[in-house]
Amino acid sequence: MRSRLRPASVLAASGLAVSCIALIIGGSRAEAVTQASGSTSAQAPVITAKSVTALSKPSVTSTSIPPLGPGSCASSVAVVTPSGPKSLPTNVIRSTDDSIPLYLDQWSAGCGERITIRLGAAHSAKAVVRAYRIGWYGGAGSRLVWSSAPIRIPATPMTTRSKPTISSPNWKTNITTKITSNWAPGLYAIVTSSGGRVTGVAEFVVRSSSPQSAVVVYSGLTNASYSPFGGASLYRGLDGGSLATTVALQRPLILNGRVSFLKHDVPTAQALDRVGIRADAVMDTDVHSTPSLLTSRNLVVLPGHSEYWTKSMYDALLTAQSAGTNIAVLGANEIYWQARVQMNSLGQPVSMFVARKLAKDPLAVTTPALATVRWRDAPLRHDPSASLGESYTVTKAHGSLQILSLPGWLAATTGLRSGAILQGVAAGEVDGPRVAPSIWMPTNLQVIGLGLLRGPAGRVATAGMTYYTAPSGSAVFQFGSTNWACQLMATCPDGITSTQTRQIQWAVTTSVLHNLSQRGWGRAHPSTPNAPKSISAMHSALSPAAYGTFGAGS
Numbered sequence: 001m002r003s004r005l006r007p008a009s010v011l012a013a014s015g016l017a018v019s020c021i022a023l024i025i026g027g028s029r030a031e032a033v034t035q036a037s038g039s040t041s042a043q044a045p046v047i048t049a050k051s052v053t054a055l056s057k058p059s060v061t062s063t064s065i066p067p068l069g070p071g072s073c074a075s076s077v078a079v080v081t082p083s084g085p086k087s088l089p090t091n092v093i094r095s096t097d098d099s100i101p102l103y104l105d106q107w108s109a110g111c112g113e114r115i116t117i118r119l120g121a122a123h124s125a126k127a128v129v130r131a132y133r134i135g136w137y138g139g140a141g142s143r144l145v146w147s148s149a150p151i152r153i154p155a156t157p158m159t160t161r162s163k164p165t166i167s168s169p170n171w172k173t174n175i176t177t178k179i180t181s182n183w184a185p186g187l188y189a190i191v192t193s194s195g196g197r198v199t200g201v202a203e204f205v206v207r208s209s210s211p212q213s214a215v216v217v218y219s220g221l222t223n224a225s226y227s228p229f230g231g232a233s234l235y236r237g238l239d240g241g242s243l244a245t246t247v248a249l250q251r252p253l254i255l256n257g258r259v260s261f262l263k264h265d266v267p268t269a270q271a272l273d274r275v276g277i278r279a280d281a282v283m284d285t286d287v288h289s290t291p292s293l294l295t296s297r298n299l300v301v302l303p304g305h306s307e308y309w310t311k312s313m314y315d316a317l318l319t320a321q322s323a324g325t326n327i328a329v330l331g332a333n334e335i336y337w338q339a340r341v342q343m344n345s346l347g348q349p350v351s352m353f354v355a356r357k358l359a360k361d362p363l364a365v366t367t368p369a370l371a372t373v374r375w376r377d378a379p380l381r382h383d384p385s386a387s388l389g390e391s392y393t394v395t396k397a398h399g400s401l402q403i404l405s406l407p408g409w410l411a412a413t414t415g416l417r418s419g420a421i422l423q424g425v426a427a428g429e430v431d432g433p434r435v436a437p438s439i440w441m442p443t444n445l446q447v448i449g450l451g452l453l454r455g456p457a458g459r460v461a462t463a464g465m466t467y468y469t470a471p472s473g474s475a476v477f478q479f480g481s482t483n484w485a486c487q488l489m490a491t492c493p494d495g496i497t498s499t500q501t502r503q504i505q506w507a508v509t510t511s512v513l514h515n516l517s518q519r520g521w522g523r524a525h526p527s528t529p530n531a532p533k534s535i536s537a538m539h540s541a542l543s544p545a546a547y548g549t550f551g552a553g554s
Contacts, residue, residue: 046409046515046525082147084130087140088189092198093262093493100127100153100192100199101229101252103168106348107220107283108205109179115204117190118171120252121153127194129175131204134187134266136274141266141489145183148175159231163238166230168248168350179206186281187218187269189262202253203261205281214279214299214517216272218265221284221308221339221352224249227257234354245360246353249285249341263493264304267485268330272301275510277517284313285349288341291316297325298519304331305429305482308339308354311370318387321474324523326516329478330485330509332431333392335384338372376439386440388476389468390431393461394453397481398495399426399548401449401465404541405530410448413511415504421545422504424497425465426451428482430550432462433531442468446527449480452538455550460535463548469522476522477512484509 089095099122109115117129131146151174158169185208192200203220225234229252232244253261272279279301280293287293294300294316314335321327340363342351354372355361358379364371368379376383376391385391403420410416433447449465468476486492488505497505515521532538 082130082144084128084144084147084193086144087137087142088132088191089198090141090491092201093259093491096191096198096201096258096262098200098252098254098258099123100125100194101158101254102129102190102192102200102202103171103250103252104190104202104204105250107203107249108207108286110207111179111181111183111209114176114178116173117175117177117202118169119151119153119174119192119200120158120169120171121155122158124153124155125194125199126150126152127192127199130191130193131183132189132191133184134189134269134273136270141270142189145188146177148177151175158229163232164242164244165246165351166232166244166248166251168250169230169252185209187216187265189266200252200254201258201262203265203283205283205286207282207286208280212278212280213297213519214277214301215294215297216268216279216281216301216303217287217294217306217313218268218281218283219260219303219306219308220249221310221341222305223253223257223260223265224251224352225257225308225339225354226260227251227253227255229254229257233257234352243356245355246351248351249349259493260305263486263491264331264482267489267491268301268303271330271485271488271509272513275506275513277301277513284309285341287316288312288349289343289347291319294320294325295323299326299328299513299517301513302327302329302331302334304485306331306334307336308352309335309337309375310339310341314338314375314382321387321470321476322472324473324519326474326519326521327388327476328512328516329388329431329476329480332478332480332482332484333395333429334388334431335375336392338370338375338380340370340372383434383439385434386442387470388478389442389445389466390433390464390478390480391439393430393432393434393463394455394550395429395553396551397426397428397430397453397463397548398424398550399430399451399453399463400546401425401451401463401480402542402546404447404450405528406448407446407467407525407527409515409525410508410511413504413507415500415507419543421543422449422497423501423545424495425449425484425487425501425505426453426463426481426548427487427492427495430461430463430482431478431480432464433466434462435532435534441531442470444469444527444529445531446529447531450532450538450542451546451548452535452542453548453550456552461550462535462538467527469525469527473520473523475516475525475527477516479509479512 129148132142451463
């Protein structure tokens with residue numbers, strides 16, 4: 001993604017302590033699953049999604065805030081209704097103007113910890129900071145749980161000129177608040193608002209003190225890599241020059257960085273909530289610091305675009321898979337670049353380094369296993385397709401998938417049958433089964449849906465939805481498109497699927513997430529290999545409706 005950086009300026013306001021207030025409302029969850037009449041094994045009953053509950057109108061009583069577990073901090077804080085809109089606007093991706101950006105000193109916190117929120121402004125302004133927990137909430141998509149008093153913020157320049165390193169602006173602390181038991185575990189959007197509009201967005205996770213059997217790993221590193229705050233990013237050079245190689249993590253998400261969070265992580269949390277999956281929310285940097293967060297889980301969920309992974313993170317995922325943990329990839333272009341994360345003395349992640357080229361990486365010769373290049377390239381040679389079944393092919397995709405093969409447990413899903421076309425689901429950046437000799441695919445890969453994309457200079461690329469089971473009993477399901485989750489929520493800024501297709505997408509997503517939440521699913525339901533061995537074989541298998549296009553930049 002590319003975008004022009006707006007000129008901006010900031011000045012930190014004086015420190016202000018704000019007491020923590022929150023709102024907890026109990027209610028019901030919209031369910032979209034039915035128990036099958038029979039199961040294939042006592043340990044792994046099959047869940048089918050025969051119909052999908054229609055998107056309901058937002059309800060003030062519809063929420064699925066998880067109960068507090070043992071060890072949660074005291075819940076004696078008075079419940080006070082915070083002021084402001086009760087949910088984020090549905091057009092928040094397009095309507096946020098980044099004129100009053102913010103960032104947190106840490107991306108996640110547990111109950112009882114304090115967080116600091118730092119503010120800046122393109123022009124002198126007064127703003128309110130609000131915290132929204134992301135979830136289904138009867139279709140509203142989020143719920144306001146905390147708000148600050150109005151804060152005056154003078155203007156200050158926002159650019160830095162320290163290439164190839166983009167540093168933190170180190171704004172003076174504006175708000176310090178404590179995470180109490182009123183902040184339910186999960187994904188949050190912390191936003192600034194002024195004059196009735198959202199003027200800045202930051203990503204934050206409240207960690208659970210009572211581990212669930214599933215965990216979702218949100219993509220802070222990837223979102224930060226796209227944010228051009230400070231004048232450059234891992235995708236944008238200063239004044240048209242070389243790309244940054246080091247970006248601070250304690251800096252605002254603006255433009256493409258903000259869009260990445262709202263387009264990929266937010267709808268993932270909403271989809272998990274709607275289909276009734278209780279998953280611990282963690283940031284990718286949490287897994288980097290504490291790899292055991294993935295240990296002994298039934299299911300690991302990766303959101304729409306989790307592109308940057310450290311060695312510690314990747315090792316943790318592979319260790320979990322080898323122990324039988326299932327993996328659901330609700331996106332594409334996962335595990336593409338290796339990154340190195342710098343921590344401070346408090347154990348907080350403060351910056352990320354990605355050289356992209358061996359010649360620019362000072363550790364490439366002495367410590368080749370940490371080289372910050374693509375995972376598929378030398379010296380790493382570990383494309384995720386070897387463990388997950390498929391991997392990144394192209395970007396700017398506009399295509400569809402033709403159903404080739406269905407596992408028995410998906411066969412009852414309404415709208416799915418051999419030969420059916422899922423129109424428009426291969427969009428954004430896509431993964432597919434790769435037939436290149438240098439990239440290994442599991443021999444028992446089951447290609448459920450397949451499409452071919454035609455691009456510049458006569459190039460042809462694959463798009464796919466795949467299922468793969470490992471000897472450990474782990475099952476891996478890849479949906480294959482960065483747009484899958486935002487298509488579910490009908491919030492993709494670059495186009496959504498039809499109502500009929502979206503109903504099928506909800507049904508498939510529901511079945512996959514509930515079934516892969518059961519340990520040993522892959523052993524009870526092995527994949528059936530059918531992966532075409534060449535592009536020619538794919539041409540022979542597909543109808544014209546399964547062809548699409550992709551753009552330059554892949």
